[in-house]
Amino acid sequence: DSLLFDAVVSCTINLTEDTYKGTASHETSQWLVLSCVAVVTDKLESVTVMNISGHTSGQPRKTDGHAVSKNIVPILYKKDLDDEATTFLQHYFPEALEKPMAVPIADIAKGMGLEIIQGNRITDDFSVFGEIYFNAGKATIYDLFKVSETTIDVKRGTILVDAYTFWERNLGCVKNTIAHEVYHWYKHRLYAAIKHVLYGQDFVACRCPSNMAYPQKDDEWSDIQRMEWQANNMAPRILMPYRTFRMKVDELLQTYDYENSPIKPAILTSVAEELREFYGVSRQSVLIRMMETG
Template identity: 30%
Template sequence: MATGRSFAEYVKSKCYSGLYKAAEDYVEREWESLPIYTKKVYKIGEIDLVDAIIQRVYVEDLPGMRVKFDVGLELELEVKEHDYHYDESDQCFPWIRITCEGDLGCGLDDWEIKRIIPYNSQNAPMNSMSDALVPYISPDQLESVARQFLADYYPEALKITKHGEKPVWVDPMVLADRLGLKIVNQRISEDSSIFGQLYMVDTDAEVYDSNLGHTVVKHIEGKTIVVDPMNFLLRNLGSRNNTIIHECVHWVEHRKVFELERLFNASAACISCEVVGGAAASVAKKATEMMERQANALAPRIQMPAEPFKAKANEYIGKFMRQMDAKHTVDVMENV
């Protein structure tokens, strides 16, 4: 699946005529709010919109498949003199900021304008997603994102267990079920270079048939995680668990990337993850690497949430320091 599509380019093709009409109406009603500078016109009499160019598109994540996007529109205005004795006109190029919302699930067919204001660098919004609709998650946000993920889909894993109790294990099969995802064990490639694939929609896909010794076409339903059984036969069960959690992260955090791709390429069907950590497809490198970094970083934090782990670690530290009559934490860490 390609993951380098441009949301800005889609907005330009999908929404331009509506944005232009909104800009035209705004100039007619609110031109006095715009920063209009002219050296030729003494007193403004008339202003016409000649052209409008989309220069910026900022995008913010919303629940479900909805997005909020702010468009920085550069206007080309013809400013005419009020006094007819002076046949003067000038051109100005102010910007306006148009705030919109829409649903990617319907290709932004429902998009609507929420607000229009003059644009300046001070009121430019912050992007919460890249132009490819990959969410921005800084390293210091990873724990909080993992915590919210569990709060939404596996809240019992955040429980601080009592003395002597084991922390709640995040069962990947249970998590996948709660997300409405199915797990299928299936050889994906002959060399087992692909851990798993997340199929978003129904498709006929090429997979490897061990008995026949070559690839075959198999129908796979949407919302299916395909896990190569060689993954855990050659490595370990934990690797399989991590693969499933990894694909669950893709489902929650990166579905909008997939929906954007589908708007350009209706045949897109899955997100594919290689053993080496990249995506096994011809992709835009930057967006794909960002997605894989996020899934790789979040999966272990979801499997071992920080707060219950720290609480249990501190419990064991206290236990072994008492048992061993230790004076320093380092003396008991091996036992812990």
Template identity: 30%
Template sequence: MAVNRSFTEYVAKTFDNQFWAVTEQYLHENMDSLDLELYRIHKAGEPEIAEIKVEHVWVDDLPEMKIQFDVALSVIFEIPEADYHYDNSEEKKIWIMVRCRGDLACSLQDFEIYDVSGYNGKNRTKNPMDDSLVPFIPYEKLDEVANEFLKEYYPEALKITPYGQPPVWVDPNVLTERLGLTIQTQCIREDTSVFGQLYFIDTDTEMYDVNTECNVPVHIDGKTIVVDPKMFLLRNLGSVNNTIVHECVHWVKHRKVFELEKLYNTTASYISCEVVGGAASAIARKSTEFMEKQANQLTPRIQMPADSFRAKTIEYISKFMRETNARHTVDVMEKVITALVTNFGVSRQAAKIRLVELDFEEAIGTYTYLDGHYVKPHSFRKGSIKVNQTFSLSSQDAAIQRFMNAELRALTENGDYLFIDNHFVYNAPLYVERDANGKLDLTGYARSHMDECCLVFDMSITSKVDNTYHTACFLNREPSDITFEIKYHNGFENAPQERQVAMRKKQQAEAMEIRRKMTDDPEQCMKLILDWREMKYTDLGDTIDRDPKTISRTVKGETAPKVETAALICFGLNLPPVISEKLMAVLGCPLNPMNPNHQWINEALHVKYPEPLWAIQEYLSQYGVEI
């Protein structure tokens, strides 16, 4: 198992003799100016060094493979008594700063100490690196670093092209050629768990052969990117283009990490990028996690430079809104993403994430895949939800949360919130409408004002995926091996418009009035409800495809109804929960909370009851419940 490689540890062990030599010279030259207070001796003799310890190393990233580093040394030395009449000595400790430089291309064989001075607690690094020689890149500097990368290796990609002209995309083949790298496409592992490997030096290794179905010896030349064409980062976070540019970032930014590994381990030859975001090579786990995070952050910024990507996004939004007479940006965001994907040569998911990073939050509500379908695009007030929150959840997660969370259950108990297109939406005309087939749907207003009418849920990832990918996964919700835990965000203050709340309260009052008039007599209840719905037994029979006489006999108690039949009647009448619960009871068909089928029927009675019967049956059938 790989251990964390420490440049500090390497420096301390390798250059110990040099540090002793310069420290002895420094003490000899500066003893009088150290201003030491001596208590036990009368006259200071020649100091003798007892211990030198490397306390810290600050590394400054220089061009090519050169580095400059400041080494803070703690020095313990003993000062003997110079007057032979006394036999005392005194121990002292000072700190000094040793400034060094060297070239990793020659394994620091040219190591040089060019300055020694007292340590004042400061260092002079301009481009700092961590102890594994991974450069520090603050989040707010990522776009700047990406632009510097492009200025050096692909400057034309920074150009903002005129209106109507496509942007200059970063062709990975051109980029690798400019970096002096070659691309080799072949299967790496049988389980396709590795999507790319960057080989720094000539290497003899083994890779999976699809013809023989076993690993076979292969020779890989140095400066080669090996890409498995079947593998996509997390299967939905990037394409082959992304993978190649990702490896190019490793080559430019992380060669010094590899050279440090070689100082420890002469057999090291490559960096391997796995599906879960770690690294399978012998390079230290901590280093690779840091490198992967940087590569994942820089790659999309290189492929989609902020200025040109933003300019084309604004252009496409304007173009598609004009062509489709759209009222809201979210109505054209899928078209915009498709155009960006085509013109920048990136994946749909990468484009979506980049849009959100550049404050086009309308992109968050696009391409959300739940319950076997894509949820319709939606948007919300800027900043109204966090990156780990969502308005969208699967029907199974919705049922689990209603069962477990009392606050959510209270909000949905009387039908105030319905579960429509994978959202809990406030049940009011401004937010809910029927489509051409009579099925409930969110209105256009609701889809562009989700923060006003829909409930919010917190998300966390439960599968074993590196934190690097959490933000991307939260934004995408695409089909993948990622599993989420969804929890109702208790206390979130959404605010439906007052008029809509008033209308909903009027509906509730009407339902409660019917409920108060219901007795324990099934016939009385059914007559009351049919009159309220302005229906007859024949109308109900047509709706639920049952003989009206059979329904009548059931109500009169001449036949014992099944729970499914009683629920069918409730669904056919689109009864609010407060009424359906009473009718199920008087028909002698209470729901058993321990019966899974009954649980799903209860769920539909609370959050799907206004839907046409066929839509409710479709909803229940995915969980094996037939009514």
């Protein structure tokens, strides 16, 4: 991964001049902007200064992306989410932006170099649906009946999905969990590297909790809360992209002659069920997406 950033530095420059009267010297200070590119994996590989220019106080800086926190967590708002999902799919599965289709999120994960491990419990209380490992390490897993506990080695880019995500929920929840963790990898893996480089902290796994609390309106968000909110909201938008999802909804409403029907609630129930089967997601996720897209 490449991280482009500007560093504003203050330089003290020593100037020396030889004249027939002798040697004269003095110091001057200058603020400069160093435009840099850092190559990052699970550690800082290299930093290269690409350009140096003068800095003026109050000078606005241009950016090609979203604002980020000091730990390189993107700052996204609700209005950004559908565009963000579109950008993701343009990279990894552009077909889903052309016509309605189920998004093969497990295949996308494999194409990104991620490994998915299922069939075990991650916790003994089903408090976590899934997690992704930003660094190689060890993971504690449990058998399906929580009788035995095992520690396994996991490589960087491993996704663990709790077995109960399927048994206690449904296949749609599994797909949503994988999409959640895939987005963590897509957008948040630099966070783990930055935490290690700047603070010497090992941030191994990013979890998909079954119940996540978010700050009140005027409270400050932590990096973890921000990342979980983003992944929670991005997963269904990746699985049901806005434009083609609307196309499929309109197609089904026309099939059922929704506008002229006296039983509109029953038709909406049938449409939601067909959408659930078509996209392979949960019924709750479909209903929320229908409300979001109007």
